[in-house]
Amino acid sequence: MPLPTGVVDRRSTNLSRRQVEGLVADGHAIIIVDGKVLKVDAWLNYHPGGDKAIMHMVGRDATDEVNALHSLEARRRMNAYQIGQFEGLWENFLPPIQGGQFRAYDEGGEKARGRGERSDLSSSWNSSRSSTPSLDGHAPLMRCRGPRSVAESPSSSSVSSLSSSDFAEHKAEETMPSYIDAWTKREIDLDLSTYPPLDPVTQDEIVRKYRLLHDRIKAEGLYKCHYTSYLTDLCRYVLLFSLCLLFLRWGWYGASGMFLGLFWHQLVFTAHDAGHMGITHDFTTDTVIGIIIADFLGGLSLGWWKRSHNVHHIVTNSPEHDPDIEHLPFFAISHRLLSSLRSTYYDRIMPYDSFAQFFVRYQSYLYYLVLAFGRFNLYRLSWEYLILGLGPRKGPAWWHRWFEILGNVVFWYWFGYRLVYKEIPTTWSRFVFVMVSHIVTMPLHVQITLSHFAMSTADLGVRESFPQKMLRTTMDVDCPEWLDFIHGGLQFQAIHHLYPRIPRHNLRRTQTLVIEFCKDVGLPYALYGFVEGNKEVIGRLADVARQAAILAQCQRVVSERTDLGHHT
Structure with a gap:
């Protein structure tokens, strides 16, 4: 009108x-x-x-x-x-x-401000906020460190007012930011030398061609979902669950748990598609599909996943902001996590305490063991999200929370009560069934972490374009086409981060177009085999563990020398 x-x-x-x-x-x-x-x-x-x-x-x-x-x-x-x-x-x-x-902004006073x-x-x-910006718009090298046991800053308390032990601790803490800043600068310099310049002309050209690629992808029909592919997936799901029930009836509880775990493993791929509206592209329809799969059949919250995952897609691999790499005390994939950063997602300090120091020291050895129990942590995160009502309570998604709570109740009824408690006779058999079914899903957690843990965590500032940031922080995993059903589309994470709503069955074709785009604009495209990708991740974990050991040694030496100087 x-x-x-x-x-x-x-x-x-x-x-x-x-x-x-x-x-x-x-x-x-x-x-x-x-x-x-x-x-x-x-x-x-x-x-x-x-x-x-x-x-x-x-x-x-x-x-x-x-x-x-x-x-x-x-x-x-x-x-x-x-x-x-x-x-x-x-x-x-x-x-x-x-x-x-x-x-x-004061419109009347802008001229005065312009005069100085x-x-x-x-x-x-x-x-x-977790940090303060530098003058050039980049994230600063100095990061928040959490509570200090002495003065908040050297200026707030004179050195002479500290005891010798406090002074030693103070000087040891002083080594942390300088050491971490040096590593941060090294990481940023490496990325700046590897990826295209951050000047507006270069980044705008990358964005222009990225959008042209989107138009080409759309013209080729790669956003259209081929539902026959999901029919094949459905047959696989039915087969796995049927085998679970068959072996359960025969009393082979370990085998039954294994097939249930494989059933959950495969279901996640479709839930992921639904969460990104990659099936019907209709918000309500895909949400219902996702909740039925994630909550009713898997006992996990789709809403929790979407809240976390959307942030991950925007600030990928940022130690301060991306919840998908914030796994202290068990893992630290960036040296910056050794300084007790504040997470803007969880709104709390991630303490690098004695517990974290122990696990980080051995994280490259404990990686697969910890991930074997990853599904139990997902239950905790899901219920925390639902009980605390962290999702929207009004608007188009107001009903999601209640539908998800119903789904989780149904899940624990059929899985916890009917399957585990009623159908399995002994406590030991129940334990075996539960542990096997959950540990079998471990390769899925490896797949999820594989595409990011080994990639850059450097912050190149606000000038970096969206496509460059996604390709700098994400890798793809190479595998033969016949193994796609094992990886479930998650092996194309770089492609998925560029175009999240493309149905996963079309990602392999999209990959060829993205590789052409990367060659055209000069963007490195990280592609590793599954074994090589795992080696990269273990190498990154081991590297951060070494940095943690060096930092701890530096702090000990400074503390000992300072203490010796006071005694002298």
């Missing part, structure tokens, strides 16, 4: 970067999509994918992230939140959740 004469549509208002900065400083969630300025404050608590994913896009051009993760219908609905538009090339801010600071008057920095978003 046309607007009355004299009424200006606010969506056509041109906003400057300073005005957008001022809106963020006032606490508003502002993102840029296709040149449209969207104020999505009201949507944060209703977003089916969780509020954290949006918060990592505040102050940024989120066009590629939004287009990759959302359907056309969802993108059209976003227009309701448009408050203006931006002309020209947008220069990203560091989002507040990542430590970005924003100047308040300094404006105030808003702190309305800063309660959750």
Whole structure:
């Protein structure tokens, strides 16, 4: 309906970067999509994918992230939140959740500020920040360290006021940031020398060709789902579950548990597709499919997975922000996790305490053993999400929580009560059945971690384009086509991160197009065999363990020398 004469549509208002900065400083969630300025404050608590994913896009051009993760219908609905538009090339801010600071906007005082008057920095978003930005927009080398046992900073307490033991501890802690900063700089320098430059011209060209590739993929029909492929998958699921029941009836409880574990292993692939709306591309239909598979048949929460996984897709391999690599005390895949970083996802310090120090020291040896029990941790995370109500309670996804709780109750009835308790006669047999069924899923956890644990965790700043970041932090696993059903499409993680909504049965064809794109723009494409990929992961874990040992040794030497100096 046309607007009355004299009424200006606010969506056509041109906003400057300073005005957008001022809106963020006032606490508003502002993102840029296709040149449209969207104020999505009201949507944060209703977003089916969780509020954290949006918060990592505040102050940024989120066009590629939004287009990759959302359907056309969802993108059209976003227009309701448009408050203006931006002309020209947008220069990203560091989002507040990542430590970005924003100047308040005073239209009347902008000229005065332009003559050198300094404006105030808003702190309305800063309660959750994990770091502070550097002047060039890159993430700083110095990271948060968690509580200190002495003064918060050297300036807040004189050295003479400390006891000799406190001073020794203080000096030992001082070695941590300098050592970690040196490794961080080395990692950043390596990536800067390996990947295309971060200047706007180069990155814009990568984005332009990435979007052209999207148009080509769409024209070839690779977003269309071939349902006959799922018919084959369904036959496999029925076969595995039938074998589980058959061996259970025969009293072969170990074999029965093995086939149940394989059944769960295969189901995850379809649940993953549904979570990304890669089956029917309809939000409600795919959500119901995903919940039935994940919750009713697997005892896990699809909503928890989506909330975590969407953040993972946006800030991939960031030690401070990506929950998929935040596994302390068991694993540290980055040296930065040795400094007790604050997780913006979990909103807490990840302490590098004595327990973590022990596990990190032996993490390359304990990797497969710990992953063997990974499914038990997924139960905990799922129930924590559902009980605490961490998902949206209003909006289009309000009913998901209750449907998932029902699904988990049904799961524990048929699995815990009917299968384990009623059908298996002895405690030992029950234990064997449960442990085998859960440990058999371990290769799935290996598959999930394989594509990221060995890749870069460096932060190259806000100038890096979405496609370059995805290819820098993700590897693909090479395997013959006949083994695709074992990997379930997860071997194409780099392709999946670029285009998450492509059905997994089309990823192999998409891979050839992405390889052409990478050669064209000069982006390295990481492709390893399954064995070689595992070696890379173990090598990364061993490398971080060595760094942890060196850091511990440095701290001991500094402490001993300082203590000796005081005695002298």
